[in-house]
Amino acid sequence: MTQLNREAIDNILSRRSIRRFDPSKHVDDALVKVILECACAAPSANNYHPWHFVVIDKRQILDSMADLHPYGKMLKTAALAIVVCAETEREGKVMRYWEEDCSAAMQNILLSANALGLGSVWLGVKRGDNDLEGRLKSLLNVPADIALMAIAAIGWPLETKDPHKGIDPHSLHRNKW
Numbered sequence: 001m002t003q004l005n006r007e008a009i010d011n012i013l014s015r016r017s018i019r020r021f022d023p024s025k026h027v028d029d030a031l032v033k034v035i036l037e038c039a040c041a042a043p044s045a046n047n048y049h050p051w052h053f054v055v056i057d058k059r060q061i062l063d064s065m066a067d068l069h070p071y072g073k074m075l076k077t078a079a080l081a082i083v084v085c086a087e088t089e090r091e092g093k094v095m096r097y098w099e100e101d102c103s104a105a106m107q108n109i110l111l112s113a114n115a116l117g118l119g120s121v122w123l124g125v126k127r128g129d130n131d132l133e134g135r136l137k138s139l140l141n142v143p144a145d146i147a148l149m150a151i152a153a154i155g156w157p158l159e160t161k162d163p164h165k166g167i168d169p170h171s172l173h174r175n176k177w
């Protein structure tokens, strides 16, 4: 493996969910731009790019999001959040694979954040209880016909975690199940 390949693999293995952030440290717009460029580089069915990203860096809005999300209290210290939304239809065409497309974009957000030395965590929204999606859509003024899939909370990490290693033995099948 070349050095470059090793770094790419290590970035994937070292990505962990980070939930403790330094609330005093800002994330430069240049870094946010790199993360968004990586998000937009994700594969999407028919190359439709159904995703939309709402970047939140106002403390008051991050705090309100934390109050709404039952497992999103770390938003109170995150420097920013990227809310991953999707067009589920475009000009009468159903974006059949929008969840897969947006999940790929989300993974690119988390991986690029890790490569930049930032911490991040995926917060599920779409299947949240008590119309979590609807309540977040109202807060963020997301149009009714747009889905709000998930939130990436991002900031400078105040915790470290061991990298992933090994293959889950129960997940592996060869030639047939």
Ligand SMILES: Cc1cc2nc3c(=O)[nH]c(=O)nc-3n(C[C@H](O)[C@H](O)[C@H](O)COP(=O)(O)O)c2cc1C
Binding pocket: 015, 016, 017, 018, 019, 071, 072, 121, 122, 123, 124
């Ligand atoms: C669809 C999805 C929803 C998640 N929702 C939350 C969440 O609401 N709050 C949270 O703290 N972590 C959430 N996570 C992060 C998982 O808890 C985390 O990925 C898992 O525990 C594995 O840890 P790792 O990311 O460090 O490998 C979510 C992850 C996924 C993929």
